[in-house]
Amino acid sequence: MKQELQNKLSRQGVLLTSVEELYNWGRKNSLWPLQFGLACCAIEMIAASMARFDMARFGAEVFRPSPRQADLLIVSGTVTKKMAPQVVRLYNQMPEPKYVIAMGACAICGGPFRDGYNVLRGIDLYLPVDIYIPGCPPRPEALLDGLIALQKKIAAQSLTGPGRPRHLRADAPGEYPVPQFGAHDLVGPRLPAAPETPDAHS
Amino acid sequence: MHTLEEIIARVAAALPGARLEIVPNNSPARQPSLLLEPGRAVEIATFLRDDPQLRFDYASNVTGVDWPEKTVREKVKVKKIVGGMEQEAEELVERKTPGFLEAVYHLYSMALGQGPLILRLRTADRSGQVALPSLTPVWRSCEFQEREIFDLFGVQFQGHPDLRRILMWDNFADHPMRKDYAPAGDQEAQP
Numbered sequence: 001m002k003q004e005l006q007n008k009l010s011r012q013g014v015l016l017t018s019v020e021e022l023y024n025w026g027r028k029n030s031l032w033p034l035q036f037g038l039a040c041c042a043i044e045m046i047a048a049s050m051a052r053f054d055m056a057r058f059g060a061e062v063f064r065p066s067p068r069q070a071d072l073l074i075v076s077g078t079v080t081k082k083m084a085p086q087v088v089r090l091y092n093q094m095p096e097p098k099y100v101i102a103m104g105a106c107a108i109c110g111g112p113f114r115d116g117y118n119v120l121r122g123i124d125l126y127l128p129v130d131i132y133i134p135g136c137p138p139r140p141e142a143l144l145d146g147l148i149a150l151q152k153k154i155a156a157q158s159l160t161g162p163g164r165p166r167h168l169r170a171d172a173p174g175e176y177p178v179p180q181f182g183a184h185d186l187v188g189p190r191l192p193a194a195p196e197t198p199d200a201h202s
Numbered sequence: 203m204h205t206l207e208e209i210i211a212r213v214a215a216a217l218p219g220a221r222l223e224i225v226p227n228n229s230p231a232r233q234p235s236l237l238l239e240p241g242r243a244v245e246i247a248t249f250l251r252d253d254p255q256l257r258f259d260y261a262s263n264v265t266g267v268d269w270p271e272k273t274v275r276e277k278v279k280v281k282k283i284v285g286g287m288e289q290e291a292e293e294l295v296e297r298k299t300p301g302f303l304e305a306v307y308h309l310y311s312m313a314l315g316q317g318p319l320i321l322r323l324r325t326a327d328r329s330g331q332v333a334l335p336s337l338t339p340v341w342r343s344c345e346f347q348e349r350e351i352f353d354l355f356g357v358q359f360q361g362h363p364d365l366r367r368i369l370m371w372d373n374f375a376d377h378p379m380r381k382d383y384a385p386a387g388d389q390e391a392q393p
Contacts, residue, residue: 183374184376
């Protein structure tokens with residue numbers, strides 16, 4: 001439907017929408033993040049959820065203490081190799097549809113600890129990341145910005161056709177392999193490097 | 203506060219035959235330390251804790267150091283016969299010093315308000331003979347920190363009540379804080 005016509009009708013008191021739009025509108029405005037933090041980025045995440053920055057304005061204030069009730073994993077901080085299997089396991093326990101935000105330099109690529117013996121070089125080696133938020137740590141505004149970017153991404157998802165989101169495709173994986181502790185490093189299959197995508201957000 | 207020489211004298215008086223050595227420190231910290239022979243370390247440590255004049259009742263910190271094998275170049279004066287004449291010449295000599303692992307203990311006396319006293323224990327080498335006596339039976343606070351040294355440097359503490367890895371996972375094979383540690387492969391390298 002044309003946006004112009006929709007606006008015209010809504011001024012007359014007629015609200016027209018599609019199932020897809022309504023469905024996505026509902027999903028994007030009730031993202032429930034998993035209540036878990038890994039490092040200093042988590043402090044900024046907490047700040048973003050409190051009254052000053054107030055993530056509730058965007059419908060994402062209901063931090064759930066159980067992965068079964070959450071649909072957004074905010075990887076907020078350094079993922080150590082010892083913690084990585086637990087993070088992947090938490091993600092696997094979340095129901096579809098689910099999204100991942102990599103918050104801060106460490107979650108994106110290991111950050112300043114990249115060359116350390118104990119730090120994973122980015123959670124995207126094991127999980128499909130939807131939004132990357134750079135910063136060390138990112139300000140709460142940056143997290144809100146990333147959340148809005150994720151909402152835009154959800155709103156643009158088409159529910160039918162080949163480009164439909166993962167949770168509507170029977171063949172797409174909902175769980176990812178949990179890395180195992182090896183003698184020298186984590187072992188187990190990794191995700192291929194993400195293809196270059198145009199920045200939808202800017 | 204007793205000087206290190208006084209402490210050595212007290213230990214020698216109480217425990218005849220115990221060899222202690224002062225390790226000088228020429229860095230700006232100027233904090234010399236005592237090198238203990240591993241064989242009698244527990245005995246000496248117990249004395250340092252219980253002696254009424256010393257009473258080092260608190261081990262605040264235990265840490266490890268890796269000293270890899272290194273080559274020292276020295277100029278040595280040699281007498282040479284050059285053209286029938288005996289002359290003194292300088293010659294560059296390379297000498298290899300063996301590597302070893304070290305555990306460093308920082309002690310304080312809460313009772314007397316004194317400290318720190320720094321003890322060092324050295325292993326025989328870096329590969330095969332890496333055993334040291336554990337001082338956890340003397341100072342309970344050493345337990346986790348000796349476990350950390352075992353985990354990251356590979357020092358085997360004999361007499362430790364619970365010698366397991368503490369930071370890395372149990373089936374991890376390496377000791378990451380050793381100087382020659384190389385992270386596993388380039389498996390994680392990304393373009």
